[in-house]
Amino acid sequence: MKDxxxxxxxxxxxxxxxxxxxxxxxxxxKEFYDRGDSPQDPPDPGVFPFTRGVxxxxxxxRLWTRRQQSGFGTPEESNRLIHFLLxxxxxxxxxxYDIPTKLGxxxxxxxxxxxxxxxxxxxxxxxxxETLFKGIPLDKVSTTLIVNPPYSAIHMAMYLLTxxxxxVDVSSLIGTMMNCAITQLVGPTYQSGxxxxxxxxxxxxxxxxxxxxxxxxxxWNIININSRNIRETGVSAVQEVAFVFSLALEYxxxxxxxxxxxxxxxxxxxxxxxxxxxFLEEIAKLRAMRRIWARLMKETFxxxxxxxxxxxxxxxxxxxxxxAQQPLNNIVxxxxxxxxxVFGGSQSVHTTSYDEGYALPTDEAQVLAIRTxxxxxYETGVCRTADPLGGSYVIxxxxxxxxERLLSLMEIIEKKGGFLECFKxxxxxxxxxxxxxxxxxxLEAGEQIQIGVNMERDEDEEVKINIFRQAxxxxxxxxxxxxxYKKSRNGDKVRRALENLTRxxxxxxxxxxxxxxxxxVEQKVTSGEMSDALREAYDFKVHYV
Amino acid sequence: xxxxxRILIGKIGLDGHDNGMRIVAKxxxxxxxxxxxxxxxxxxEGMVKAVLQENADFIGCSFLGGExxxxxxxxxxxxRKNGLEDKKLIxxxxxxxxxxxxxxxxxxxxxxxxxxxxxxxxxxxxxLFKA
Numbered sequence: 001m002k003d004x005x006x007x008x009x010x011x012x013x014x015x016x017x018x019x020x021x022x023x024x025x026x027x028x029x030k031e032f033y034d035r036g037d038s039p040q041d042p043p044d045p046g047v048f049p050f051t052r053g054v055x056x057x058x059x060x061x062r063l064w065t066r067r068q069q070s071g072f073g074t075p076e077e078s079n080r081l082i083h084f085l086l087x088x089x090x091x092x093x094x095x096x097y098d099i100p101t102k103l104g105x106x107x108x109x110x111x112x113x114x115x116x117x118x119x120x121x122x123x124x125x126x127x128x129x130e131t132l133f134k135g136i137p138l139d140k141v142s143t144t145l146i147v148n149p150p151y152s153a154i155h156m157a158m159y160l161l162t163x164x165x166x167x168v169d170v171s172s173l174i175g176t177m178m179n180c181a182i183t184q185l186v187g188p189t190y191q192s193g194x195x196x197x198x199x200x201x202x203x204x205x206x207x208x209x210x211x212x213x214x215x216x217x218x219x220w221n222i223i224n225i226n227s228r229n230i231r232e233t234g235v236s237a238v239q240e241v242a243f244v245f246s247l248a249l250e251y252x253x254x255x256x257x258x259x260x261x262x263x264x265x266x267x268x269x270x271x272x273x274x275x276x277x278x279f280l281e282e283i284a285k286l287r288a289m290r291r292i293w294a295r296l297m298k299e300t301f302x303x304x305x306x307x308x309x310x311x312x313x314x315x316x317x318x319x320x321x322x323x324a325q326q327p328l329n330n331i332v333x334x335x336x337x338x339x340x341x342v343f344g345g346s347q348s349v350h351t352t353s354y355d356e357g358y359a360l361p362t363d364e365a366q367v368l369a370i371r372t373x374x375x376x377x378y379e380t381g382v383c384r385t386a387d388p389l390g391g392s393y394v395i396x397x398x399x400x401x402x403x404e405r406l407l408s409l410m411e412i413i414e415k416k417g418g419f420l421e422c423f424k425x426x427x428x429x430x431x432x433x434x435x436x437x438x439x440x441x442x443l444e445a446g447e448q449i450q451i452g453v454n455m456e457r458d459e460d461e462e463v464k465i466n467i468f469r470q471a472x473x474x475x476x477x478x479x480x481x482x483x484x485y486k487k488s489r490n491g492d493k494v495r496r497a498l499e500n501l502t503r504x505x506x507x508x509x510x511x512x513x514x515x516x517x518x519x520x521v522e523q524k525v526t527s528g529e530m531s532d533a534l535r536e537a538y539d540f541k542v543h544y545v
Numbered sequence: 546x547x548x549x550x551r552i553l554i555g556k557i558g559l560d561g562h563d564n565g566m567r568i569v570a571k572x573x574x575x576x577x578x579x580x581x582x583x584x585x586x587x588x589x590e591g592m593v594k595a596v597l598q599e600n601a602d603f604i605g606c607s608f609l610g611g612e613x614x615x616x617x618x619x620x621x622x623x624x625r626k627n628g629l630e631d632k633k634l635i636x637x638x639x640x641x642x643x644x645x646x647x648x649x650x651x652x653x654x655x656x657x658x659x660x661x662x663x664x665x666x667x668x669x670x671x672x673l674f675k676a
Contacts, residue, residue, distance in 0.1 A: 099559040099610070111588070114619075115559040119610040185561045191585045192561035234564055324639075324659040357659050358641050359611060433567060440568045444663050453660045467641045470611070545591030 104531025
């Protein structure tokens with residue numbers, strides 16, 4: 001109980017008010033907005049530049065996909081988890097691979113042992129992929145695979161062979177390979193984007209995969225360009241989107257340089273964004289994203305197909321506003337963030353679980369996240385009409401202001417030579433660190449309020465929360481099973497396949513890597529071994545003490 | 546003038562979430578500590594080597610994905626084997642409440658979970674060197 005002397009009786013008399021009226025990205029808001037702020041009505045939903053949504057009927061036509069990111073431990077455990085989540089109302093898969101897999105290291109690599117299976121599924125072999133998707137009809141459930149290049153190409157090869165073995169025609173697969181370089185691990189921080197594989201070959205292999213999927217899997221999203229992880233470093237909404245579009249331009253130009261026409265590949269590009277707690281700004285952000293992307297595709301790249309201009313956005317609600325203190329508050333925050341996502345017109349949503357500040361979500365927390373989305377979809381009525389906030393003076397004005405700020409930051413990045421150049425020169429790194437320090441300063445100064453942290457904090461709080469726990473022998477068992485797998489193979493075949501992979505990549509750096517990767521996977525080669533072969537082909541070594 | 550205390554700050558293992566570590570490193574540097582920033586992807590062996598090379602007074606590590614027990618045990622063992630048990634280990638990051646107790650029991654000097662304010666961290670770290 002609060003010390004009675006500390007109850008602030010004067011709050012009422014003084015008039016309780018906010019510390020300031022700026023958005024998280026620093027836009028100073030006006031006392032009120034009126035027609036003068038938004039003199040023109042935006043075009044209808046489903047009409048270029050799609051500010052009000054990519055489809056005319058939006059959620060009347062179909063609800064967003066409830067796509068909770070999931071995966072931990074071994075492929076067997078994750079297979080059970082995804083069956084459970086599908087049985088509880090999840091409508092799409094979103095498989096997270098563990099960190100060693102995303103860095104191209106097998107579970108038995110000396111650097112990997114402490115991280116195997118902790119925050120994603122440990123995946124190393126074709127058999128692992130078959131186990132993970134056992135009993136899942138890959139032509140009926142759309143699946144997002146969270147793997148970054150070059151490893152995305154390796155795991156796509158495994159996924160294609162798994163589909164084959166399931167008897168599913170590869171051309172009927174539906175889903176998305178994340179396939180976004182640099183950003184996947186923890187956003188575009190320099191060390192995480194360069195320590196395990198060189199940047200340019202990673203981009204090249206990402207494009208190989210995109211090109212291959214265009215030829216063989218017509219309904220596959222060839223890349224999910226990741227701004228969510230950019231935002232989670234602590235940057236503003238403006239930086240999040242300006243960085244991700246600048247990166248997207250690099251992919252678009254690389255694909256065009258291969259002689260692939262814009263309307264051939266742009267319709268298969270998707271984005272993955274964050275939605276923070278700043279309700280109005282985040283709604284406006286998603287609207288501004290669609291408008292900018294549509295104009296870029298049409299005006300800069302000459303796209304003629306309206307689908308090329310549709311910025312389809314998956315969202316995972318941001319973890320940054322969630323707190324370890326008073327964790328139940330996070331349920332409220334995530335619901336509000338999810339509502340902003342829906343008002344913003346997203347195509348698929350992961351509602352971040354309230355126990356995020358402690359561990360991976362428990363089953364209970366995951367189901368609650370799904371229920372949050374269902375309550376918004378089915379009970380609140382906000383899905384009965386497309387873009388219900390469209391035409392709101394403040395939403396339209398914020399959309400305009402964000403667009404303006406985004407475009408000017410994108411121009412700065414272009415002038416500095418584009419995103420990759422800015423990443424390599426560590427300009428991006430400095431911007432990220434600057435934003436982090438500033439956000440931390442705002443929290444310390446009480447300029448950005450976090451209930452339970454810098455307001456209404458309970459110093460004696462004893463948090464009672466169920467925590468997800470992995471089996472204590474999971475890592476050990478998993479490492480052993482990969483070691484045994486390696487012993488059980490025909491070593492000569494494996495060695496020849498790896499030598500062939502290195503040689504082919506080295507000898508013809510322009511050739512698409514997917515066919516040789518598929519051949520290599522068939523010889524029971526692991527993902528870490530293939531990654532090493534690629535590193536060798538590009539004269540790259542992983543350094544560690 | 547008193548010599549500045551030297552702290553090694555880095556992440557062990559493969560998790561790359563360095564947001565908290567970056568901010569705390571800056572706070573400690575601003576508060577007058579000598580920060581040697583090792584960044585990501587360190588091994589326990591590498592940390593111990595760096596402690597010797599840099600003659601550091603204490604070590605700060607950050608964890609997020611549940612790898613904290615595994616690596617803290619390894620690091621503390623190695624410190625003992627190298628006669629470095631006087632080097633204090635402080636931890637920050639996503640740590641479940643039960644594990645906070647375990648970490649204390651195995652010899653971690655301070656554990657800062659998400660939402661800890663700057664002054665609380667600096668106060669605690671300065672306290673560690675008063676005794």
